[in-house]
Amino acid sequence: xxxxxxxxxxxxxxxxxxxxxxxxxxxxxxxxxxxxxxxxxxxxxxxxxxxxxxxxxxxxxxxxxxxxxxxxxxxxxxxxxxxxxxxxxxxxxxxxxxxxxxxxxxxxxxxxxxxxxxxxxxxxxxxxxxxxxxxxxxxxxxxxxxxxxxxxxxxxxxxxxxxxxxxxxxxxxxxxxxxxxxxxxxxxxxxxxxxxxxxxxxxxxxxxxxxxxxxxxxxxxxxxxxxxxxxxxxxxxxxxxxxxxxxxxxxxxxxxxxxxxxxxxxxxxxxxxxxxxxxxxx
Amino acid sequence: xxxxxxxxxxxxxxxxxxxxxxxxxxxxxxxxxxxxxxxxxxxxxxxxxxxxxxxxxxxxxxxxxxxxxxxxxxxxxxxxxxxxxxxxxxxxxxxxxxxxxxxxxxxxxxxxxxxxxxxxxxxxxxxxxxxxxxxxxxxxxxxxxxxxxxxxxxxxxxxxxxxxxxxxxxxxxxxxxxxxxxxxxxxxxxxxxxxxxxxxxxxxxxxxxxxxxxxxxxxxxxxxxxxxxxxx
Numbered sequence: 001x002x003x004x005x006x007x008x009x010x011x012x013x014x015x016x017x018x019x020x021x022x023x024x025x026x027x028x029x030x031x032x033x034x035x036x037x038x039x040x041x042x043x044x045x046x047x048x049x050x051x052x053x054x055x056x057x058x059x060x061x062x063x064x065x066x067x068x069x070x071x072x073x074x075x076x077x078x079x080x081x082x083x084x085x086x087x088x089x090x091x092x093x094x095x096x097x098x099x100x101x102x103x104x105x106x107x108x109x110x111x112x113x114x115x116x117x118x119x120x121x122x123x124x125x126x127x128x129x130x131x132x133x134x135x136x137x138x139x140x141x142x143x144x145x146x147x148x149x150x151x152x153x154x155x156x157x158x159x160x161x162x163x164x165x166x167x168x169x170x171x172x173x174x175x176x177x178x179x180x181x182x183x184x185x186x187x188x189x190x191x192x193x194x195x196x197x198x199x200x201x202x203x204x205x206x207x208x209x210x211x212x213x214x215x216x217x218x219x220x221x222x223x224x225x226x227x228x229x230x231x232x233x234x235x236x237x238x239x240x241x242x243x244x245x246x247x248x249x250x251x252x253x254x255x256x257x258x259x260x261x262x263x264x265x266x267x268x269x270x271x272x273x274x275x276x277x278x279x280x281x282x
Numbered sequence: 283x284x285x286x287x288x289x290x291x292x293x294x295x296x297x298x299x300x301x302x303x304x305x306x307x308x309x310x311x312x313x314x315x316x317x318x319x320x321x322x323x324x325x326x327x328x329x330x331x332x333x334x335x336x337x338x339x340x341x342x343x344x345x346x347x348x349x350x351x352x353x354x355x356x357x358x359x360x361x362x363x364x365x366x367x368x369x370x371x372x373x374x375x376x377x378x379x380x381x382x383x384x385x386x387x388x389x390x391x392x393x394x395x396x397x398x399x400x401x402x403x404x405x406x407x408x409x410x411x412x413x414x415x416x417x418x419x420x421x422x423x424x425x426x427x428x429x430x431x432x433x434x435x436x437x438x439x440x441x442x443x444x445x446x447x448x449x450x451x452x453x454x455x456x457x458x459x460x461x462x463x464x465x466x467x468x469x470x471x472x473x474x475x476x477x478x479x480x481x482x483x484x485x486x487x488x489x490x491x492x493x494x495x496x497x498x499x500x501x502x503x504x505x506x507x508x509x510x511x512x513x514x
Binding site for chain 1: 331333334335336337353355356357358359360361362363365433434458459460461462
């Protein structure tokens with residue numbers, strides 16, 4: 001166990017020391033601040049696009065443009081971009097060391113290859129968690145500080161759901177947990193590809209390519225794609241949104257969470273299996 | 283020829299009698315509206331709007347003559363653009379702005395109601411046609427159908443409790459028609475949901491907003507600040 005903690009500490013240290021780790025933090029802060037500023041100045045106009053279908057009939061009363069709505073929009077926007085930030089760090093956890101040759105030194109340490117790969121995986125998850133916590137702070141806490149709190153007008157393709165302000169914080173908690181599971185899949189996938197490939201860029205680009213292709217398949221309503229959709233992890237990555245429906249489709253959320261967990265276990269298992277048999281030729 | 287003249291006279295006298303009846307009912311109704319200067323009450327709102335999922339809400343409602351109106355509550359809610367609680371009494375009290383005619387009678391909830399059509403006299407009026415079902419025995423607006431230039435037709439049904447002397451309802455059911463909600467999947471990020479039939483995109487669906495009032499406080503000389511101060 002001591003051995004494992006030493007490897008894990010070393011991996012965490014490496015993650016913290018690498019400059020690319022901070023690109024993700026910078027991007028999150030920049031995007032959140034930029035969107036918050038945009039909504040602060042033009043929020044009412046942006047929202048009118050959403051409410052225009054109701055504006056002919058109703059006066060929508062109350063503070064719509066509040067911290068909860070901004071957080072919802074930011075999370076919805078960033079869930080597509082965040083995998084890139086996660087892959088940027090986790091995608092070269094093994095391949096980066098292979099490319100630079102440090103993998104030889106790493107494997108001379110007493111820890112087994114399984115421990116090394118699990119430690120790298122945990123360090124990747126730790127980075128993902130910090131990234132999400134930063135997003136939570138920027139998107140939820142800072143937005144509430146700027147825009148105030150209130151009811152959330154959650155937008156789906158065929159309905160608007162108004163979630164009352166006093167019934168929302170627990171939903172955010174679970175939403176961020178599901179987002180963590182989703183990004184955990186990305187981190188695990190990136191690490192798996194990182195085990196297969198010996199250069200840093202290819203796993204990162206491959207992860208993004210997979211996510212883009214899967215997301216596009218998910219967006220189109222074609223019968224042939226409908227068969228594929230339940231098997232794509234990107235379909236389940238967005239399941240945090242279901243927490244903002246009324247009633248909450250609990251069985252869908254459980255199913256999606258299980259699918260995401262299965263992906264994580266599968267990718268990690270393949271990583272361990274492959275890395276244990278990998279020839280180190282660099 | 284004499285017969286024809288007789289029928290014509292009968293029609294004219296019936297018509298003028300109808301007008302007189304309408305005027306009489308409106309006079310009675312306006313007496314009630316005149317007696318009311320302001321009110322505050324608790325309000326409980328139930329929403330059944332197609333495409334909008336919203337829980338019931340509690341709040342407080344304030345009204346002051348001629349048309350100051352506010353619902354104070356914590357959170358988001360929808361009200362029709364033509365607010366029947368704000369506009370109707372105002373509309374009736376301006377007796378020089380319209381003419382009325384009774385177009386028939388109908389029984390609603392075992393009350394005999396005269397159907398009064400309200401037609402504005404000026405073209406610049408927002409109102410196109412108002413149709414009011416007024417209880418004949420105790421003049422109260424039981425049902426209304428108001429068509430305006432900008433906001434279409436709004437149908438409401440009123441239910442009365444103790445405060446009939448002020449024509450204040452204990453419940454108002456507002457019937458609305460809204461277009462089927464449609465947001466691009468890409469924008470809503472609904473990867474899980476299948477798009478609904480596109481031919482239904484422009485179909486109108488019916489919904490209701492139910493407003494229940496309790497604890498009315500009448501003519502308490504509400505200050506104007508009630509209508510302007512910010513929500514807590």
